[in-house]
Amino acid sequence: MDHEELREKLDESYRIGCPFGHSARIPSEERETAYCRSCNKSHPFEDLIDKAERPISHGSLRL
Numbered sequence: 001m002d003h004e005e006l007r008e009k010l011d012e013s014y015r016i017g018c019p020f021g022h023s024a025r026i027p028s029e030e031r032e033t034a035y036c037r038s039c040n041k042s043h044p045f046e047d048l049i050d051k052a053e054r055p056i057s058h059g060s061l062r063l
């Protein structure tokens, strides 16, 4: 996934998550990173995961 596509997905959906399964919701304007509030750090775009392509099991989640 190229970074332009990733940035669009960050803006439009909750698909993109940090490498630890959180939702990294704050793409940086000047860097190719997204900030994760749960981790309290920024992750480079190439470390982010697309949940639509790698679905997270909901078996352990109580919704």
Ligand SMILES: [Zn+2]
Residues within 6 Å of the ligand: 018, 019, 020, 021, 022, 023, 036, 037, 038, 039, 040
């Ligand atoms: Zn995180």
